[in-house]
Amino acid sequence: MNGYLAGCHGKTYFLSRRQARRRARQIRGEGGPRFDNYRCDYCWLVHLGHAPGEATHLRTGPHGPIPVQEYAA
Incomplete structure (x- = not known):
């Protein structure tokens, strides 16, 4: 798997940070987690x-995502 597939493929994209901030506020207003935008x-x-x-899962794990609650620091 290349970097594009791991980091970009399948994600929702926005043409501007303004659009992304608006959507993040909408999600937060509906009771969802806080989001930051990035290029x-x-x-x-x-x-x-x-x-x-605000993350609910870690990205690493040999068998898929690991819920944060199970992560031993």
Whole structure:
């Protein structure tokens, strides 16, 4: 798997940070987690990612995502 597939493929993209911020506020208003926006290194569009402390899963794990509650620090 290359970097594009791991980091960009299948994600929702936005043409501007303004659009991404608007969608992040909408999600938060509906009771969802906080999101930050970032410019993708592969497609140069804007994606949303969980804000620090808001992630529900870690990205690493030999058998898929690991819920944060099970992660032993």
